[in-house]
Each structure stands twice: as structure tokens, then as C-alpha cells.
Amino acid sequence: MKLVELHSVRHCYGKLQALHDLTLSLNEGEVLGLFGHNGAGKTTTMKLILGLLRASAGQVSVFGASPQQAKVRQQLGYLPENVSFYPQLTGLETLRYFARLKSAPSVQVEALLEQVGLAQACKRKVKTYSKGMRQRLGLAQALLGKPRLLLLDEPTVGLDPIATRELYAMIQQLREGGTAVILCSHVLAGVEAFIDRAAIMASGCLQAEGTLSELRSQVGLPSLIRVNGLLQASHWQAQLNSEGFQARLVGQDNLEVATHNGAKQQVLKLLLEQGDAEDIEVRQASMEEIYSHFMTQPFAQRNAP
Ligand SMILES: Nc1ncnc2c1ncn2[C@@H]1O[C@H](COP(=O)(O)OP(=O)(O)OP(=O)(O)O)[C@@H](O)[C@H]1O
Numbered sequence: 001m002k003l004v005e006l007h008s009v010r011h012c013y014g015k016l017q018a019l020h021d022l023t024l025s026l027n028e029g030e031v032l033g034l035f036g037h038n039g040a041g042k043t044t045t046m047k048l049i050l051g052l053l054r055a056s057a058g059q060v061s062v063f064g065a066s067p068q069q070a071k072v073r074q075q076l077g078y079l080p081e082n083v084s085f086y087p088q089l090t091g092l093e094t095l096r097y098f099a100r101l102k103s104a105p106s107v108q109v110e111a112l113l114e115q116v117g118l119a120q121a122c123k124r125k126v127k128t129y130s131k132g133m134r135q136r137l138g139l140a141q142a143l144l145g146k147p148r149l150l151l152l153d154e155p156t157v158g159l160d161p162i163a164t165r166e167l168y169a170m171i172q173q174l175r176e177g178g179t180a181v182i183l184c185s186h187v188l189a190g191v192e193a194f195i196d197r198a199a200i201m202a203s204g205c206l207q208a209e210g211t212l213s214e215l216r217s218q219v220g221l222p223s224l225i226r227v228n229g230l231l232q233a234s235h236w237q238a239q240l241n242s243e244g245f246q247a248r249l250v251g252q253d254n255l256e257v258a259t260h261n262g263a264k265q266q267v268l269k270l271l272l273e274q275g276d277a278e279d280i281e282v283r284q285a286s287m288e289e290i291y292s293h294f295m296t297q298p299f300a301q302r303n304a305p
Pocket residue numbers: 013016018036037038039040041042043044045081303
């Protein structure tokens with residue numbers, strides 16, 4: 001069974017159609033990256049899954065049922081984009097308050113504060129928290145009740161690079177524990193390692209969806225072979241280009257060769273057998289490059305102005 005299924009979903013805010021026939025699904029224990037430009041419809045999609053909005057047309061099912069059902073909502077965790085708390089409460093009081101609202105066992109509170117790195121600061125008032133600390137508290141709130149599905153809207157906003165890495169590590173742990181995650185973010189650098197699939201939205205339409213390798217083969221972007229410390233690099237460049245590859249010099253003795261899948265092995269074999277490079281690295285198209293590719297395609301449909 002799919003954990004989440006959206007079938008031909010449309011959503012209108014008055015005259016503005018925010019989603020156009022969106023069909024999307026999520027499997028058990030999967031991490032889906034939901035990407036798109038500002039106003040693409042990501043938050044609207046999340047709110048439909050959370051049962052905070054009702055679709056104008058089409059079907060939304062979560063755990064095989066309507067997201068409006070209490071038994072479904074109890075198994076969802078949500079970190080909204082703009083997380084806000086009562087400033088006068090401490091982190092501990094805040095989380096206890098949310099635990100009561102969610103009917104989550106109070107024993108989870110301290111464990112979660114520890115898990116998100118706020119144990120030391122839990123007796124401080126939230127008004128003294130940095131943006132990153134509030135974001136961590138938001139994540140702890142979303143994890144109350146051990147949700148089966150976690151929806152994170154821009155979770156890395158305000159987090160420094162180490163905190164961002166820790167957040168991704170936490171998502172990985174949750175996935176290993178069987179929690180499915182929908183991660184909505186504009187920060188694509190480094191996200192590849194933490195998602196199973198990506199859905200790219202533009203103007204309320206799904207532009208592309210799939211695993212990274214599926215998306216890579218759809219876009220047909222080349223892999224880059226970076227060859228460092230190569231004697232006679234310019235000679236190699238000329239040879240590779242004469243054989244139909246795209247090689248460019250980077251500095252005096254480094255080469256970058258753009259290759260498509262079939263040719264990758266061929267170039268590597270040549271360089272390994274006949275070259276004298278200090279180091280060779282192969283880099284596949286990143287999520288950012290895949291995203292940019294789809295964003296430069298004509299949009300399937302556009303919102304009315
Ligand atoms: N409450 C609302 N009333 C009217 N229009 C809305 C409302 N919420 C969102 N919209 C509109 O719906 C469209 C989709 O908005 P949504 O918030 O889902 O996009 P998003 O992809 O999450 O954007 P962002 O990355 O900027 O957060 C936008 O055109 C937005 O202006």
C-alpha cells in the first residue's frame with residue numbers, strides 16, 4: 001500500500017488555482033524531496049496531505065484513508081515553514097504543551113529535547129532561542145507521538161552548516177526506523193544523499209518525479225570526470241576532443257571531461273591505462289543541476305496572473 005496518494009488533485013484559493021491535476025505518491029519509509037520555485041504549490045500539497053486543506057478536485061489519501069480522519073492525523077508530524085512558539089514558555093514547557101495537545105506520552109519530551117540537541121537549553125525561555133534553536137524545537141514538536149509520516153517544510157532555514165548536517169543525519173535515522181518523510185526545501189546542495197526520490201513542481205504542476213538515477217537519465221546531463229595532476233593535460237584534451245568527448249583544461253594539469261553513461265567507462269579506461277593522473281573523480285549531475293534543467297523547460301501549465 002502507498003502511504004500517501006494524490007490523484008489528479010486540484011486546489012484553488014478563490015480564483016487562483018494553486019495545484020493542477022497533481023498525481024504523486026509516497027511509499028512506506030521513503031524520503032521524498034519536494035522541490036519547486038516560490039509559489040510552486042509545495043506547501044499547499046503538504047497542507048492537503050495534513051488534512052489542513054481540502055482538495056477542490058481529485059483524491060488525497062493518507063495511510064489509505066482521508067487525511068481529515070483523526071486516526072490519520074495522529075500519525076503525522078509537521079514542521080511548518082514559519083515555526084512560532086509562545087516566547088515566554090521555556091523549551092521544555094513548550095514541548096510538554098504540544099505533547100498534551102497531541103496526546104503524546106510525556107516521557108518523549110525529554111528524550112526529544114536530547115535528540116535535537118536542546119537538553120542544555122530546555123529551561124531557557126523560547127524568546128532567548130536563536131533561529132536554529134527554534135527550528136530544532138519545531139522538529140522536536142513534529143516528532144512527538146513518533147509519527148509514521150513526517151512533513152518538513154524548509155527545515156534547514158536558519159540552520160548553520162553543521163546543524164543542517166545533523167538534521168539530515170536525524171532524517172536518515174528516522175528513515176532507518178521506518179518513518180517516511182516529505183522534505184520540502186530550496187536548499188538542494190548536498191540533499192542527494194538523504195532522499196530516495198524527488199518531485200519537482202512548477203506553477204502548481206508536477207514537472208518531474210523519480211529516483212535520482214531516473215531523473216538523471218531523463219535529463220541526460222553528462223557525468224563529469226575530473227582528472228587532476230595529469231602530465232601533458234593539453235595533449236590529452238586534444239586527444240579526447242578528437243575522439244568526440246568534451247574535455248576542457250582546468251589550470252595547467254587538470255582536465256574536466258563531460259561524458260554520458262556509455263562513454264564514461266571508455267574515458268576512464270583510457271585515462272587509467274595510459275594516463276598518469278594523480279587523482280580521478282567522477283561526479284554525476286547534482287540535484288541542483290537536475291532541478292535547473294527542469295526549471296528551464298516550458299511549464300506544463302501556468303497559473304492565471
Ligand atoms: N491562503 C492562501 N490564499 C490565497 N493564495 C494562496 C494561499 N496560500 C498560497 N496561495 C497561493 O498558492 C500558490 C502556491 O503557494 P504555496 O505556498 O503552496 O507555494 P510554495 O511552493 O510552498 O511556495 P514557497 O516556496 O514560496 O513557500 C501561490 O501562488 C500562493 O500565492
